[in-house]
Amino acid sequence: xxxxxxxxxxxxxxxxxxxxxxxxxxxxxxxxxxxxxxxxxxxxxxxxxxxxxxxxxxxxxxxxxxxxxxxxxxxxxxxxxxxxxxxxxxxxxxxxxxxxxxxxxxxxxxxxxxxxxxxxxxxxxxxxxxxxxxxxxxxxxxxxxxxxxxxxxxxxxxxxxxxxxxxxxxxxxxxxxxxxxxxxxxxxxxxxxxxxxxxxxxxxxxxxxxxxxxxxxxxxxxxxxxxxxxxxxx
Numbered sequence: 001x002x003x004x005x006x007x008x009x010x011x012x013x014x015x016x017x018x019x020x021x022x023x024x025x026x027x028x029x030x031x032x033x034x035x036x037x038x039x040x041x042x043x044x045x046x047x048x049x050x051x052x053x054x055x056x057x058x059x060x061x062x063x064x065x066x067x068x069x070x071x072x073x074x075x076x077x078x079x080x081x082x083x084x085x086x087x088x089x090x091x092x093x094x095x096x097x098x099x100x101x102x103x104x105x106x107x108x109x110x111x112x113x114x115x116x117x118x119x120x121x122x123x124x125x126x127x128x129x130x131x132x133x134x135x136x137x138x139x140x141x142x143x144x145x146x147x148x149x150x151x152x153x154x155x156x157x158x159x160x161x162x163x164x165x166x167x168x169x170x171x172x173x174x175x176x177x178x179x180x181x182x183x184x185x186x187x188x189x190x191x192x193x194x195x196x197x198x199x200x201x202x203x204x205x206x207x208x209x210x211x212x213x214x215x216x217x218x219x220x221x222x223x224x225x226x227x228x229x230x231x232x233x234x
Contacts, residue, residue, distance in 0.1 A: 004031040005120070006050070008076070010042040010065070011057035016081060016102065020055050023109045030113070039063030043072065048220050051076040053116055055100075058082040069096070073175065077119060079112050133180045135161070135170035142168060146185065150199045150210050152177055154192040162213070189225055190218040197228060 007030050009020050017035050024032045033051070036042045038060055045051075054076045058065040065082070069075060083102040097119055098112040132143045148163040154174040161168040170177070178186075178194055188194045189208060193215050200208045207214045208225075217225060 004029055005052035005116075006031050006033045007053045007055065008032070008034040008036065008042070008045065008051050009055045010036045010039065010060075010068070011055070011081060012037050012060045013057070016057060016104075019104055020081070020109075023104075023106055026106075027110075027113060029117070039065070039068040039071075042068060046072065046075065050224065052120075054078045055081055059084065074179075077116055079116065133177075135159075135168070135172050135177070137168045137170050142170075144168065144170075146181070146196075149186075149196055151193060151195040151213070151215060162211075187221070187225060187228060189221045190216050192216075200229070203229070 007024055009017055009024075009032065011017055011020070014037075017037075021032055021035065024030045030053070034045050034049070036045060039062065042054070042056075056065040056068065056078050058080055059082060063071070065080060069078065078096045079098045079100060080096050081100045081102060081104060098115050100108060100112055131147065132145050134141050134143050136142075144161060144163065148165065150162045150164065152174065153160040153162070155169065157171070157173055159170050159172055159174055159177045161170055174188075174192070174194065178188055181194065185198065186194055186196055195208060195210060195215065199210050201211070202209045203217075204214070206217050208217060209215075
């Protein structure tokens with residue numbers, strides 16, 4: 001069985017948490033990993049943790065759900081939960097995949113979850129088809145073959161790309177470049193480094209080694225890296 005998708009609930013109403021948590025626990029494909037009652041709690045959690053799906057209330061004090069989506073540079077797939085429908089159209093500008101009106105009934109919840117998994121499957125097909133990434137180097141676009149890429153290192157608004165044959169200084173941020181990579185093959189191991197998992201030669205306590213280069217492992221990425229390398233070895 002596949003790993004369940006990690007979900008969070010962000011809503012200022014305890015009753016909404018009770019309903020959504022109950023629905024999530026009835027679906028073995030989902031795992032509830034966090035419950036927040038305002039946007040600040042959600043931002044703090046998302047800075048340090050990877051999440052697949054967020055159930056987000058719109059009407060919250062201090063920071064509304066829509067404001068939270070605007071503030072976050074990247075955010076998980078999101079299903080909005082609200083008693084009001086006037087934000088439905090605007091919400092789709094922020095990659096929201098569905099819009100649940102309160103009170104939320106279980107059949108409608110299941111429909112939203114089906115839509116989420118449809119988008120996940122579409123992403124997987126797209127990732128499987130990716131074999132190169134086009135980046136701007138010295139004013140020209142260069143295609144980087146992903147099976148040649150060893151790791152990427154952050155240089156402010158640039159990324160230094162280390163491939164088997166040579167290095168490139170690409171005009172792109174690390175976060176932008178990370179979004180171009182198939183998640184199953186690459187992983188950020190530090191705020192400044194993204195590595196090709198199959199190019200890791202060995203690991204030490206706080207480093208990975210790729211072609212004699214020792215790259216630091218950030219503490220917030222360590223657990224996930226260990227798990228992913230373990231799964232690849234099985």
